[in-house]
Amino acid sequence: MANKPYTYCPHCGEKLEIAVIDGRARERCRRCETVFYVNPLPVVSSVLVNAKREVLLILRKNEPYKNRWCLPIGFAEADESIEDAALRELEEETEVKGRIVRLLDAQTANDSFYGNMLVLCYEVEHVDGEIRAGDDAQEARFFPIDDIPELAFKSNEKALEKYRELYRDS
Ligand SMILES: [Zn+2]
Numbered sequence: 572m573a574n575k576p577y578t579y580c581p582h583c584g585e586k587l588e589i590a591v592i593d594g595r596a597r598e599r600c601r602r603c604e605t606v607f608y609v610n611p612l613p614v615v616s617s618v619l620v621n622a623k624r625e626v627l628l629i630l631r632k633n634e635p636y637k638n639r640w641c642l643p644i645g646f647a648e649a650d651e652s653i654e655d656a657a658l659r660e661l662e663e664e665t666e667v668k669g670r671i672v673r674l675l676d677a678q679t680a681n682d683s684f685y686g687n688m689l690v691l692c693y694e695v696e697h698v699d700g701e702i703r704a705g706d707d708a709q710e711a712r713f714f715p716i717d718d719i720p721e722l723a724f725k726s727n728e729k730a731l732e733k734y735r736e737l738y739r740d741s
Contacts, residue, residue, distance in 0.1 A: 577607055611679055611689040615657035616644040616727060618675055618734050619667065619695045625713035626731065627702065628720075629664045632709040635684040636723035640714075642692070642731075644724065645707075657693045663706040669695035675737070676730035692730035 579586055580600035587598040587607065598607040619627040628640045645660035647653055654671045661669050672694040680688045704711040714720070716735065722728050 576609060580605060609687075611687040612685060613647040613653065613656075614644060614680075614685075614688045614690045615647055615653060615660055616642045616690060616692040616724075616730065617657050617661045617669065617695040618642060618692060618730060619661065619665075619669060619697055620716060620734070620738075621697070621713055623713070624716050626716045626719065626734075627665060627667070627711065628714055628722075629704065629708035630710035631723060632704075632707050638709075639723035640720045641723040642727045643708075643711075644690075644727065653691060654693065657691070657695065661695060662700070664704070664708045665711040666700050666703045666705045667697055668699040670698050672696050676726075676733045678726045678729060680724065680726045682724075688726075690724070690726040690730075692726070692733075694734065 576598050577587055580603060582605055583600060583603045585600050585602035588601050589596050590599040592599065592606055629643055631637055631639050631641060643661040643664045647656035651659065657671065658669050661667055674691060675694045676692040678690050680690050682688055702711050716731065
């Protein structure tokens with residue numbers, strides 16, 4: 572579904588052809604010669620850990636990965652900064668207003684449903700708001716960071732591994 576190439580040129584309407592460009596097969600318009608690159612989708616996720624060293628997870632309400640736990644996560648919109656996207660997704664899913672502490676992790680991930688994704692994960696601190704499941708979440712709650720359920724996304728697990736390494740001695 573994601574990363575789906577065009578069939579016709581959105582600029583001039585001509586049917587696209589496959590051409591080898593920069594060593595890769597790509598779609599190109601025969602008339603206006605526009606090349607259509609297929610790029611990963613930008614995804615943002617948040618690691619919010621409380622004073623008890625528990626991490627905030629959400630239980631997904633909808634497909635894909637319904638009834639699986641994950642970090643607050645979602646797609647960046649074109650009209651917002653990537654940091655704002657992470658904080659918006661956090662607030663939509665948990666009703667927590669956060670503040671970015673740092674970029675924790677960046678990974679490419681191939682997802683059978685969404686296609687190729689670039690997943691950025693931010694460490695976020697809690698600024699305001701009672702934690703409540705919102706939007707795509709049926710539940711939002713803290714888990715001890717060393718005792719979490721299996722997550723829907725491998726990239727989330729890797730980001731949490733980064734967090735544990737970063738704060739191992741604290
Ligand atoms: Zn064209």
